[in-house]
Amino acid sequence: MARPAPRTPVLLFGVLALYILLQSAWWMWLLLSKDRDMHAVQQQLLEAGIVPQLPVRLPEHTLMMVLGEGLVFLVLLLVALWIILRTMRHELSLARQQRDFLMAASHELRTPIAALKLHLQTLERPNLDPGRREALAAFARADVDRLHALAEQVLLASRLDEHAVAPVLAPVDLAEATRGLLEEARRSFGHGHRIECLLPATMRATTDVATYRSVLTNLLENACKYSPSGSLITIGLQLSNRMVRLSVEDHGPGIAEEDRGRIFQKFYRGGNEATRHTRGTGLGLFIVRRLLEDMGGRVEYLPVVPHGSNFIALIPDRT
Numbered sequence: 001m002a003r004p005a006p007r008t009p010v011l012l013f014g015v016l017a018l019y020i021l022l023q024s025a026w027w028m029w030l031l032l033s034k035d036r037d038m039h040a041v042q043q044q045l046l047e048a049g050i051v052p053q054l055p056v057r058l059p060e061h062t063l064m065m066v067l068g069e070g071l072v073f074l075v076l077l078l079v080a081l082w083i084i085l086r087t088m089r090h091e092l093s094l095a096r097q098q099r100d101f102l103m104a105a106s107h108e109l110r111t112p113i114a115a116l117k118l119h120l121q122t123l124e125r126p127n128l129d130p131g132r133r134e135a136l137a138a139f140a141r142a143d144v145d146r147l148h149a150l151a152e153q154v155l156l157a158s159r160l161d162e163h164a165v166a167p168v169l170a171p172v173d174l175a176e177a178t179r180g181l182l183e184e185a186r187r188s189f190g191h192g193h194r195i196e197c198l199l200p201a202t203m204r205a206t207t208d209v210a211t212y213r214s215v216l217t218n219l220l221e222n223a224c225k226y227s228p229s230g231s232l233i234t235i236g237l238q239l240s241n242r243m244v245r246l247s248v249e250d251h252g253p254g255i256a257e258e259d260r261g262r263i264f265q266k267f268y269r270g271g272n273e274a275t276r277h278t279r280g281t282g283l284g285l286f287i288v289r290r291l292l293e294d295m296g297g298r299v300e301y302l303p304v305v306p307h308g309s310n311f312i313a314l315i316p317d318r319t
Helices: 007-048 059-123 130-161 174-187 209-226 284-294
Strands: 170-173 194-198 204-207 232-240 243-250 298-303 309-316
Touching: 007 059, 059 130, 130 284, 170 174, 170 209, 174 194, 174 204, 174 209, 174 232, 204 209, 204 309, 209 232, 209 243, 209 284, 209 309, 284 298, 284 309
Parallel strands: 194 232
Antiparallel strands: 170 204, 232 243, 243 309, 298 309
């Protein structure tokens, strides 16, 4: 469950809005009161013959004028307050997401760095068994690869924000590319899951293979992170009407309904970052969405019954 936004700014905003409304109501009452007093004085002066007959504005006319001007002012004020409130909530949400990203990134960096330090310290032992030495070297390389992947993900998200990623279109066999990438995934983050593929023998399309690999990697890694170890993950690939349809379905807990409209936002992760046990930075699904949008595609989320998630990436075939 996401943490509520800080209440102090919202409370101050509410107090300020209430003060402005009360001040406006007081101004209208004061104006009408003064107008009634002036009208009464004019009537007394006329009845006493002190002043000649002058055109007198009736209180009803003043009331209509004040109500009209007050209504316009109130509408403008409410619109301005609504815009300010929406902007403030957006900024608070963005600040929370950025704070959560820093916490998640710190954890993502600290874990492989600590493991890498331990492996290197062990490798310094003079009488270390050669087999053990090779295993530790492999673990160290895996930690370096994890750090490199995190750095590449952060850099890619930054470049996507600046629209600095240009697709490079080329003919490619997506079925073959998918099988090769899945073999890599099974040896790394996907080794604890059953990954099944519903792929044709071949699928020729003209697209950006780097974008395709990044989309599939992020969706598959997301499925592995949020589904139980040993559970089934299904990869589907179809081509219809010059549109590639890539689906990644898992049987994890799924995504809460209140989070579904925000999962593709930068840094967004449902829940409390301070108590989270699932690693991640909140950039994967954002990268997927932006890469696909830059190519004229899109990504969709569908819940799986009784539980699970199905992400569908639609990628144009530029053949």
